Amino acid sequence: MVLWQAIALAGGLSMVGAPIVYGLAPLGASVPESLGAAATLALAENTAAAAPPELRAWHIFALCAGVLLAGHLLLTLARTYFRVLGARRRHRQLVDLLSTPLTNTRDEADTQVIEHQTPLAYCLPGRTHASSVTVLSRGLLETLSAPELEAVVAHEQTHLRQRHHLLTMAFEAWYRALPWLPTNRYGREAVLELTEMLADDGALRHCSPETLLRSLALSSVEAPQQPEAPIGESRDCSDGPGTPAALITGARLQRLLAPPAPLGPLATSSTLLASAALLGVPTGLLLLS
Template sequence: MSALIFGLLALLLIGPVPNALSKAEWPKRAPRAALVLWQAVAIAAVLSAFSAGLAIASRLLVLGPDGRPTTAPLDEISVLGWPLWILYVLVFALTLLVGARLIVAAVRVGFHTRRRRSHHRMVVDLLDHPMELRGRPASASLRILDTMQPVAYCLPGIRHRIVLSEGTYSALDDAEIQAVLAHERAHLRARHDLVLEAFTAVYEAFPRVVRSKTALGSVRLLIEMLADDTARRVAGTTPLARALVACAGAHTPAGAMAVGGSDTLVRIQRLGLGGNNSRVALCAYAGAATLLVVPTVAVALPWLTEISRLLRSP
C-alpha cells in the first residue's frame, strides 16, 4: 500500500501538479516563494519515486528458515512466488534506473553548460570593445561587444561575465543601463544558473511520458521575475520596463541568462501589478514545507520500524 501511495504521489508531482502550477497566476505576486515551492515539488517527486521503489524492494527481504531476513533469490521466490518476485525486482530495477539517470543528467548538464560558458567567455574577452562608453562602470567582469543591436546577458560561474553591446548604450539612458546591470548582477549573486541546472537534471531523469514540459519554462520565468524585482528596486519600474522592451529581441547564447527573451511581455505586464503579496508567499512557503516534511516522515517512520523489527528478530 505504501508503495502504491508513493508511486501515485510521484506521478502527480511529475506531471499534473507542475502543469497546474505553471498555469497559476499567483506566482507573479510571490516569485521567490513560488520558486521555493517548485523546488519542493521536484525534491518531493524524487523522494516519492525512490520511496515507492524501496517500499517494493523491502518486500524482497523475506524471513528465512532461521527467522532472519534473507536476500537469497530462491528463498524469496519460494515465499513470494515467481510473478510477485519478478514484479518486485523490476520495480526495484526501475528505481535504480531513475537514480542513475538523475546522476548522469546532473553530470552531463553541468559539464556541457560549463564548457559552453567557458568557450563563450573566451570569445567575449577577445571581442571586448576597449573604447570608453557613456556610463560604463569600472568592472572587471563587464564586456562590451561592437554591435548596434541591444544585447545584454550574463555568463554565470566563478569567472562570470556581464555582456552588453554598444547598441545597448545607444538605445538606453543611464537609469535603464543601471536596471540592466542590476538585473544581471542579481542572477550572478543568487546563482540562479544552479537552480536551472538542478531542474534540468530532474526533468531529464524521468521518462518523457510522465514528466512535465512546462516546469522548466515556469522556473525560468520565475527566476527572471526575481531579477526584475532587484532591478526595479535599484532603478525603478519605468527604466526597467523600457530596458526590457529594448532588449526583447536580442539573441541569447546557450548557457547565458539575458535581460530580454520571449517572456518579456509577461514580465512587463507583471511590473504593473505592484509589489509582491506576503500572504500568497506565506501560503506557498507552507505548501513547500508540507511537501518536504510529509514524504520524508512517511518514508523514515516505516523504515525505522522495519529496521527495529529486523534487529529484534532472533
Template sequence: MLIPDLVAAVALAAVAVWLAWPAPIMLSRAEWPAHAPGRALLLWQGIAVAGGVSMIGALWLIGIAVTPRHPWLAGIPAYALAAYLVAHLLTAIVRFEHQRRRHLHLLLLLSVPDPARKRTVLVDDQAPVAYCLPRGASSVTVLSKGLFGALGADELEAVIAHERAHVQQRHEVLLVAFRAWHAALPWFPMAGRALGEVEALVEMLADDQARRELVGVVRRPDEALARAILHVGKVEGEGSSSTRNRMHDRFRRLLPQSGSAQ
C-alpha cells in the same frame, strides 16, 4: 507483508502522480506567484524533489511487495530511476561548466573592457544584448555596443542591475537543475512547464533586486526597468501560453496601470 507494502506503494504512487500533474498545473495557473516569486520558486523546487523521491519510493515499495525475499533485487527499478535522474543532473552540470568556459574564452577574444564599469566587457554587436556570465566573485557583465544606442542612461543602469542580480542570487544553479529534469523527461509535459515557470520567476526575482538597487540612482526605477525589458526583448511571444502569461505578469508588476505587455 505483501498487502501493507502494496497499499503503501499505491499511496506513494498517487502522491507522485499528483505532484507530477495536478499540482504543477494548479501552480502554473495561479496568480499569486507573480506577487511572491521567491516562495513560488521554493514550492517548485519542493514539487520537483518530492515528485522524484515519491516516484523512486513507489517503485521500491512495489518491488518489495512483489519479491519480499530479495529486497536488493526488488529495488533495481528504483535504483535505476535514481541513477538516471542523477546522471542527467551531473551531465547538465558538466555541460554547463564546459559551455561557460568556452563562452568565457570567446569573450576574451571578441570583447573589450568597459572603461566606465568594473567586471564589464563590450561586444561589437548592434543588437541590444545584455547578460552576465557567472564566475563567482569574478562574474562578468556583457553588454553589446548596440545596447548603448537603444537605451537611455536610466534604462542601461536598470539592465545592468537586473543581470547582476541573476549572478548574485545564483539563478544559474537553479536553472541547471530544472533543465536537467526537462532533459531527463523530455516526453513529460510538466517538466517543460516547470522549466518555463522557473525561468519567468527568476526574471521576476532579478527585477525585484534591481528595483531596490535603482532607488535613488535613477528616476522612476520601475518604469526604467520596464522600458529596458521591452528594448532588450525580455518579454517574448514564444513558448507555451503559461510561459507567456508569466512574462506578461512580469511586466505588469512593474507598471500595474499599463495592463499586459503587448
C-alpha cells in the same frame, strides 16, 4: 520558487523511493531492516535459497526500476552540469578575446562590451560573483540612456548574485531526464519566469519600474530570437533585455505595470509549510511503510 523546488524534489524522491520501498517490502518490516537483508541476500552463496518466499519477480523488477531511475536522474544532472560548464568556459574565452571592459558600473562583477549592433545583454556565471561577467553589446549602449543601462546591468547582475543559473540548470536537467512528465515542463517554465521576476526586483532597487520597462522595450525592438544554446545557457541568465518582446509579456510584464502587494506573513508561512510537507510527508511515509 521554494514551492517549485519542493515539488521537484518531492516528485523525484517519490518516483525513486516508491518502487525501491515496494521491492524491499518482503525483506523486512522497515526500510533499514530491508536494506540490511538485501545486502545479506546479495552476498549469500545461494541467493535463490536464501530469498524469502514472499520475494517475487515483480519485487525485484520494482527494485531495479527504482535504482535505474535514480541513476538516470543523477547521470542526467551530471551530464547537464559538465556540458554547461564546458560551454560556459568556451564562451568566456571568446568574450575575453572579443570584448572590452566597461568600468562605469557600480557592481564588483566584470562588465564587458562586445562590438555588435544588436541590443543584447546577458551574463556568464563564474565560480564566484567576482569571477562572473555581464556582457553588453555596443548596440545596447547606443540605444539606452544611462539610467536604462544601469537597470539592465542591475537585472543581469541580480541573476549572478542570486545564482539563478543553478536553479534553472537543475530544472532543465530534471526536464531532460523525464520530458514526458507535465510537471517537469511546467516547473521549468515557471522557474525561468520566476528568476526573471527576481532579477527585475533586483533592478528595481536601482531604478523605477518605468525605467526598467523602457529598457526592456528599447532593447527588444530589433533583437532577433536567440539561437539554440547548450543546456542551461539559452535561458538561465540571458532572456532579460536583449530578447524578443514576446518573452517579456504576460505575468512578468503585468507585474511591472501593476506591482502586486508582497506576500503577507500568513501566505509566506503557508507556502513554507506546504513546501516542507511536500518534502517531509511522502518521504516519511516511505520510510515508515
